[in-house]
Structure formats: structure tokens, C-alpha cells
Amino acid sequence: MTRAVPDNRPEVRAATPATRFRDAMATFPSGVTIVTTADWQGRQWGFTATSFCSLSLDPPLVLVCLAKDAQCHPAFAEADSWVVHVLGTEHSDLALRFATKGVDKFSTAVFHESSRGHPVLADAGTVLECDTYDRHDAGDHTILVGRVHEARLNPMTPAVYFRRAFHPVPAHPSAGHS
Numbered sequence: 001m002t003r004a005v006p007d008n009r010p011e012v013r014a015a016t017p018a019t020r021f022r023d024a025m026a027t028f029p030s031g032v033t034i035v036t037t038a039d040w041q042g043r044q045w046g047f048t049a050t051s052f053c054s055l056s057l058d059p060p061l062v063l064v065c066l067a068k069d070a071q072c073h074p075a076f077a078e079a080d081s082w083v084v085h086v087l088g089t090e091h092s093d094l095a096l097r098f099a100t101k102g103v104d105k106f107s108t109a110v111f112h113e114s115s116r117g118h119p120v121l122a123d124a125g126t127v128l129e130c131d132t133y134d135r136h137d138a139g140d141h142t143i144l145v146g147r148v149h150e151a152r153l154n155p156m157t158p159a160v161y162f163r164r165a166f167h168p169v170p171a172h173p174s175a176g177h178s
């Protein structure tokens with residue numbers, strides 16, 4: 001029988017549970033997205049998210065988790081639809097911008113308007129246009145569930161966020177054409 005041995009190194013013992021939790025999450029590599037929408041006044045909103053994942057094939061559902069204290073939370077809590085962009089390595093500045101409160105997030109890159117009137121990053125890799133399917137309360141976040149009504153794939157080298165930094169992943173030769 002194996003038994004877990006407590007890690008008693010000082011740096012581990014000194015960590016608060018929240019710090020430990022964040023450090024544990026930082027060991028999990030994930031893709032990087034920005035999620036955008038527009039409110040009923042046409043004002044554009046967006047945030048960087050690594051909490052994105054595929055949820056269901058039939059119907060095609062994805063989810064992303066948004067902090068309740070985000071300035072854009074009220075807009076996403078009301079939005080009927082929103083857009084997920086999978087970012088490439090060339091988008092690391094944009095990812096940091098969309099993770100910064102109080103800045104104009106849409107002025108440094110080219111965005112088109114989707115059929116639903118939402119901002120779509122012109123040179124994004126994969127773009128998933130979603131209609132709000134459900135929302136769930138989850139601690140200090142809201143889980144946004146979207147039903148994908150349009151998916152576009154463009155060739156790219158996806159960015160991976162790991163240990164609080166962006167890293168490139170070599171694109172598969174057929175990326176964007178499968």
C-alpha cells in the first residue's frame with residue numbers, strides 16, 4: 001500500500017491554500033482564448049480566458065468561466081451570444097491586453113462584426129460564435145455555456161499558457177483544413 005507523504009519543504013508549508021491552488025493550476029497547460037460580446041448599446045466587451053473547454057458534441061456546446069468581479073461580467077450575464085477566439089503565439093500582447101482592466105481592449109487589433117453584431121478578431125485562429133445556452137453559478141465565477149452556431153478554422157500556431165507564460169505549440173500540417 002502506498003501512503004501520501006506530506007511535503008514539508010518550508011516553501012510548500014508557507015503557501016496559503018489559495019496560493020497553493022493557483023500554483024497547482026499553473027502546472028496545467030491550456031490553450032488561450034479571448035471571449036467577446038457587445039451589449040444592447042453596442043458597447044464591446046471581452047476578456048482573456050484559459051478556462052475554456054468543449055462540453056458536448058450534440059448539441060455542440062462549449063463552456064468558459066468568468067469571474068463575477070470582472071467589469072465585463074454584467075455584459076456576459078445578459079448577452080444572448082458571444083464569440084470565442086483561440087489565440088496564436090503572435091497574440092500574446094492582445095491576450096495580456098484583454099486581461100487588463102480599464103483599458104480599451106479593441107483598439108490595437110482589427111475586429112470585424114459578426115452576424116450577431118459581436119466583435120470578431122480578424123486574424124484569430126479558430127473562431128467559435130456561440131449563442132448562450134445556459135449559465136451556472138460557481139463560487140466566485142459564472143460558467144457560461146454556449147451553443148456553437150458557427151466555427152471557423154484558420155491556420156495558426158496555437159499559444160499554450162503554462163506556468164504563467166505563453167508558449168508556442170507546433171501546428172499540425174493540416175491545422176485549419178481538417
Ligand SMILES: Cc1cc2nc3c(=O)[nH]c(=O)nc-3n(C[C@H](O)[C@H](O)[C@H](O)COP(=O)(O)O)c2cc1C
Pocket residue numbers: 032046047048049050051052065066067069070071072073095096098099100101102161
Ligand atoms: C492567461 C490568462 C487567462 C485568464 N483566464 C481567465 C478565465 O478563464 N476566466 C476569467 O474570469 N478571467 C481570466 N483571466 C483574467 C481576465 O482576463 C481579466 O481579469 C480581465 O481583465 C477580466 O475582464 P475585465 O477587464 O472586464 O474585468 C485570465 C488572465 C490571463 C492573463
